[in-house]
Amino acid sequence: MAVAVIGAGVAGVACVWALCRRGIEVIAFDDRAGSSALSSGALDARPVGTVAPISAELMAFAQGFEAWSLTTDERWIATAAGVIREVRGIDTGLLDLAPLAGGRIGVADLGVPAFDAETLARALSAASWAVATRTRFVRVELDLVAAEAPSLADFDLARRFEADPPRSELVRALAGVKDVDGWLVGPWLGTSPHAVASLRASLPIPIGEITSSVGGPAGARFEAARDRLLSALGTLRVARRVISVQPRRPGWEITASGPNGALEQLVADEVVLAIGGVAGGGITVGAGGALLDRARFGTSVGLEVDFELDGRNIDRVSSLHGIDVQALGVSALERIGIAHTGGRVRGCDGIYLAGDVVPGAARTLLGAAQSGIDAAALVGTARSPA
Amino acid sequence: MIEAPPEPDVDVAIIGGGVNGTGVARDCALRGIKVALFERNDIAFGASGNSSGMIHGGPRYLTSDPDVTYTSCLDSGHIQRIAPHLLFRIPFLVPLFRDNPIASRVALTGYDAFFELYDRYQPLKRGKPHVRLSADELQLIEPGLVGATVGGISFDEWGIDGSRLCIGSAVDAMEHGAEVRVHCTVTGVLRREDGSVRGVRYRDRITGESGEKTARLVVNATGAWSTVTAALAGLTPEAANVRPGKGIHVFLDRRLTNYAVLTTAIDGRQVFLLPWQNMSVLGTTDDDFYGDLDDVVATADEVRYLTQAIERVFPAVRTARAIGTWGGVRPTLYGWGLGEDELSREHEIVDHARDGADGLYSMIGGKLASYRLFSEQMTDIVAARLGNQRPGRTHLAPLPGGDETVDPFALAEQAKIDPVSAARLEYRHGARSLRVVDGLMRQRRQGRLVCVCEPVTEAEVRYVVEHELARTVDDVARRTRLGLGACGGMRCAAACGMILADQLGASPSYGHKSAVEFLQGAARRRLPALGPEQARQEALALASVRAELGVAAASGEPT
Numbered sequence: 001m002a003v004a005v006i007g008a009g010v011a012g013v014a015c016v017w018a019l020c021r022r023g024i025e026v027i028a029f030d031d032r033a034g035s036s037a038l039s040s041g042a043l044d045a046r047p048v049g050t051v052a053p054i055s056a057e058l059m060a061f062a063q064g065f066e067a068w069s070l071t072t073d074e075r076w077i078a079t080a081a082g083v084i085r086e087v088r089g090i091d092t093g094l095l096d097l098a099p100l101a102g103g104r105i106g107v108a109d110l111g112v113p114a115f116d117a118e119t120l121a122r123a124l125s126a127a128s129w130a131v132a133t134r135t136r137f138v139r140v141e142l143d144l145v146a147a148e149a150p151s152l153a154d155f156d157l158a159r160r161f162e163a164d165p166p167r168s169e170l171v172r173a174l175a176g177v178k179d180v181d182g183w184l185v186g187p188w189l190g191t192s193p194h195a196v197a198s199l200r201a202s203l204p205i206p207i208g209e210i211t212s213s214v215g216g217p218a219g220a221r222f223e224a225a226r227d228r229l230l231s232a233l234g235t236l237r238v239a240r241r242v243i244s245v246q247p248r249r250p251g252w253e254i255t256a257s258g259p260n261g262a263l264e265q266l267v268a269d270e271v272v273l274a275i276g277g278v279a280g281g282g283i284t285v286g287a288g289g290a291l292l293d294r295a296r297f298g299t300s301v302g303l304e305v306d307f308e309l310d311g312r313n314i315d316r317v318s319s320l321h322g323i324d325v326q327a328l329g330v331s332a333l334e335r336i337g338i339a340h341t342g343g344r345v346r347g348c349d350g351i352y353l354a355g356d357v358v359p360g361a362a363r364t365l366l367g368a369a370q371s372g373i374d375a376a377a378l379v380g381t382a383r384s385p386a
Numbered sequence: 387m388i389e390a391p392p393e394p395d396v397d398v399a400i401i402g403g404g405v406n407g408t409g410v411a412r413d414c415a416l417r418g419i420k421v422a423l424f425e426r427n428d429i430a431f432g433a434s435g436n437s438s439g440m441i442h443g444g445p446r447y448l449t450s451d452p453d454v455t456y457t458s459c460l461d462s463g464h465i466q467r468i469a470p471h472l473l474f475r476i477p478f479l480v481p482l483f484r485d486n487p488i489a490s491r492v493a494l495t496g497y498d499a500f501f502e503l504y505d506r507y508q509p510l511k512r513g514k515p516h517v518r519l520s521a522d523e524l525q526l527i528e529p530g531l532v533g534a535t536v537g538g539i540s541f542d543e544w545g546i547d548g549s550r551l552c553i554g555s556a557v558d559a560m561e562h563g564a565e566v567r568v569h570c571t572v573t574g575v576l577r578r579e580d581g582s583v584r585g586v587r588y589r590d591r592i593t594g595e596s597g598e599k600t601a602r603l604v605v606n607a608t609g610a611w612s613t614v615t616a617a618l619a620g621l622t623p624e625a626a627n628v629r630p631g632k633g634i635h636v637f638l639d640r641r642l643t644n645y646a647v648l649t650t651a652i653d654g655r656q657v658f659l660l661p662w663q664n665m666s667v668l669g670t671t672d673d674d675f676y677g678d679l680d681d682v683v684a685t686a687d688e689v690r691y692l693t694q695a696i697e698r699v700f701p702a703v704r705t706a707r708a709i710g711t712w713g714g715v716r717p718t719l720y721g722w723g724l725g726e727d728e729l730s731r732e733h734e735i736v737d738h739a740r741d742g743a744d745g746l747y748s749m750i751g752g753k754l755a756s757y758r759l760f761s762e763q764m765t766d767i768v769a770a771r772l773g774n775q776r777p778g779r780t781h782l783a784p785l786p787g788g789d790e791t792v793d794p795f796a797l798a799e800q801a802k803i804d805p806v807s808a809a810r811l812e813y814r815h816g817a818r819s820l821r822v823v824d825g826l827m828r829q830r831r832q833g834r835l836v837c838v839c840e841p842v843t844e845a846e847v848r849y850v851v852e853h854e855l856a857r858t859v860d861d862v863a864r865r866t867r868l869g870l871g872a873c874g875g876m877r878c879a880a881a882c883g884m885i886l887a888d889q890l891g892a893s894p895s896y897g898h899k900s901a902v903e904f905l906q907g908a909a910r911r912r913l914p915a916l917g918p919e920q921a922r923q924e925a926l927a928l929a930s931v932r933a934e935l936g937v938a939a940a941s942g943e944p945t
Contacts, residue, residue: 038926040933081880081901081934082894113834116844116881123884123894213877214930279925285918321694324686325921326913333925362928 003379004029004254004268006242006301007282009036010365011355012274013226014061014372019379020233027268028230029256031241033219034280035356036365040211041091041187041218042077043070044364054088057373058366066193067091067225070366074098078137078184079211082123084130088366091218093189093196095182095208101133103181106140108174112157115186117141120210124184140180142173157188158217162195171202183207187216192224240264244302245271245351252350270350270382272375275300277356277363278333283307285333286323295319297336299357306339306346308359313339334362343378350382392600396420396565397772399586399601401572401615403427404434405548406749407607408555408566409761409780410768415562416783417769417776422599423556423564424588426571426611427680428861430552433609434754435864436682436714438635438660438669441465441473441755442543443511445504446656447731454731455507458755462511462544464781465758469546469554469788471816476545476660477514479645481524481699484534494518497539504541513542528645530702540645545662548754549864550814553854554785561786568855575604575619575746582744583619592857603768606748609717610679616738616748625741626748627720629729632675634684634713636692636915638666638706639872651695655727659696659703663810665871666706668692672726675715684711686914708915709872710908719751733760735767745771787816801826803833807841814846814866822849836885837878839871847882851889859883859897859904874908875901876927880934902935 003019005012008030019026045054054062054070062070069075070089076097078084090096097105107124109117121137124130130137144166152160160166174183187209190196200207212218230237240256243263247253254266275282284298295317297307307314309332317323325332337359338345345351354375355368363371398414400407403425414421425431443459444451466473480497482490501516508515517540524531524538556566567588574587576598585600608615610630613623646660660667671688689711696703718729733752738744747767752760762778769776798808801823811819826832826845835841850856850865859875859882862868868882869875875882879901887897909924916924 035926035929038930040930042933044933079934079936081898082884083898083934083936085936114877116831116834116884118831119881119884119888122888123897126894128895211934213934214926277925278921279929281922285916285921321690322917323921324914325916325924326686330909330913330924330928333921334928362932 001025001269001380002027003270003272005272005274007034007274007276008226009034009274009276009280009355009368011368011372013229014369015272015274015354015376016230016233016235017061018057018373018376020235022376024379027236027238027266029238029240029242031239034276037219037223038214039219039222039365041094042087042211043068043089043366045088045366055370058370061369061373062089064229065225066228067221076129077211078124080213082120084124084127091221092193093209093218093221094211095184095206100182100206101135103135104179105135105137105182105184106177106180107137108183108185109139109141110144112186114154137184140177144169144173154187154212154216155191155220158191161188162190167199174203181205185209187212187218191217191220193221242301270379272352272354272379273357274354274372275357277337280356282357283336295323305348307336308339309336335360343375352378394585394600394602396422396599396601398603398605398768399599400605400607401586402606402608403429403552403556403568404432404607404609405552405754405757406752406761408552408559409757410605410607410764411559411564411566412555413761413765413778413780414768415559415564416779417765417774419769419772419774421564423566424570424572424586425568428568428864429556429855430549430864433714433716434552435549436712437548437754439545439548440543441546443507444731444755445541448500448504451731457759459507459510461756461759466512466544468781468783469551469785471787471813472546472550473544476543476646478541478543478648479524479528479538480648481531481535481538484536487536490536494536501539501541508542511544516541528643528647530643530700532701533699553865557786557854566855569857572618577620577743581742583746603745603771605764606746610715612717612748612750619743619746621738621741621743625738626736626750628717628750629720630675631672631716631718631726632682632713633670633672633716634688634711635670636668636689636708637710638703639709640666640706642666642702642706647700649695649699651691657692657695659700668696674726679715682713682715683910684713684914689915707920708917709874709912710870711911711915717751735764787818790817792817792819797823801833803843807835807843810841811846822846825849836881837868839873840867842866842868844885847885848889851886859886859900860907862886863904869904869908874912875905876930879904898935905931
């Protein structure tokens, strides 16, 4: 049996991983960054702020996923907004504050405009976790030639610190400061888990980042780890944008657009849609086109499906003027999904859902990974075509 | 023996911090009258900060209400004199389409004659005379216009940042001894047994602190809230009747035109596309409003109505991204049986002695452009009752920062900030921009841009908290435009919250809460204008804000 997994965000990757464990052959399609690749690095269970039990399978997946650190311990992180909050797990680049409780944490000031170390140190020191644990955050000014490029985005800065001499210069500057127990820096430690690990190895005390904003290095590290995992699993990967999934009885025909607009077609017995929700681009909100098309929800793969919001079916919107998101409420953008029964797309036998494309509450990375594992368990259960 | 009644705390208690309330506070303060002003939300929170921002002569009222046109033009000239930094010229174009060539030519001749008449008022406000343009000339100066025209008309108006105008009046009033309290709602008007007023009772909506302020006179300058305020004084709402008319604007992320374009909507109403700094603004609607005045948000219907009208003559409006909307409610003079646009834009002062509440006055109606005159008329009455002989001089005394001009390039050089930041700073603060950068020069790091889109420095954030009564991130945005640009505060609200809390000496959680509230409000104001492309960005923003602040900040829903 050939199974196509469309989308290689966290839901797609977890699904591929779980299918491989079952010995099922997988073709993984992916194109452009979705919401996993644009994430902050905080691994929340769902809903945010509550501790959900982590399944043994999810734990096993996380342990094999280089970019993640998920243990049974509680983790505390500092966010770019000056908040200290509890999370279930972290991207390995983030600073786990828990082991540093009660200590003195240096907030590295490299003069990068987007990272206001002084304000951040003050806000973090006054956060209730810091007060309760008597942890202090202090701004430490580091004079680095490498950082003297005020317009560099976090991702580019992280890139820069992967190479020498900027990296050795950073390590030297950090090592020269003696009175701190750990370092909190901006999201600059590297664009791959490997780069972060090797930088850490050259310092005697813990170092880690605050959360990444959209497009920051935490997402890049997710992608690096994803690529390593898929290649370790020996998965056939097609880096193409799937533009159509159509029934072929038996199976499903998948059309992907290749370089120069050439179309490629493949047939799979079953398909897992891990294409993302509105944020990831898997669900479109009336994309342009003819006037009559303006008011429709759609999938990025052109599959005719029903959409569901809070248990309500929204197959189309009868308006010439686009979908009124105000009437639906902004959180509809996170809760809308493809109508399904137990993970099976209604009316599309052999198509399963994983990740944000499943309707329901706002998703988190761990929730998405679990849904990918759940979808993998359904594969092979389609009724045989009449 | 009869004891003399105790001396009241102030001469006048003013309710409402819009353009009229702050205008009266300033006028009183300049005449040496002791005032206290109470604003329930923030300075310029209502119609004043959400208007089209035009100090125009109201050509719209030329045939129906020529007095409004005259006084508006006259005062436009005064306002230019006292706040030259805040005004900018807006040249308007009125294209006339060839749908019906004969009718359009007749219309063009009619417009020509109409603006000929309007030209007579233009010198009052240093306006340029109108020009009749051929179809080719029209196309040449604004190539984005589509549709065959028979030509058009240009005419000249002035724009202003209404919020900055109100802030300027409030600050000047304070510097002349006035007490101004924001986020402080009046919970009742104190009255004596004979019905006359003797002050107000108030409660600070942030700290919860409450108190009484005794006053000889009370001025209700609450605009669309007037009826609510009248009820607080124990009068019937009709005692200070207004007919609230909601108007909305849509903000686009780029500057599409060099001229403002006036055209008609589906119902024949006039609507416009206006270039404003690096953005464009669509406006406006006028609809009877029955909702909550503290929570006025544009609807998708209103946005579509405006977009539809502008798109017809300027299709490029569809290529721009809507980054926000704003809604305000006009305190139009009450009238029954008339369409919204037919209502008078005049203003009047109600002496509630007629309702048995001697000493209480309501300012009803009016418009941004004639605020100064209206405030002066109110203050004249107040001064006469108090026996104050000093003449009003709000048309002569410059508003804060309006006394001298500052070259933005020299300012940039001096403060070591980029010229765009300096130009924006100079626009908002005039000569006082030098005071803003003073903090920056003492502490270099304050030159850091907190908001990159707009752009706003940390020094300016701290300045408006210290000197301009800002108490929330939303207040900072109203004064500096922080977070109102392309990113909608995603990158700066939290940072602003941290600086705000630090400057106020409040806890970081106060700053976070304030940032969250700002982001929630901004998201709600973006929603009605959300197109297909923006929907994805909005969904990503929800996740990002939640990750950083740990709450469903942008969704407006509790976790």
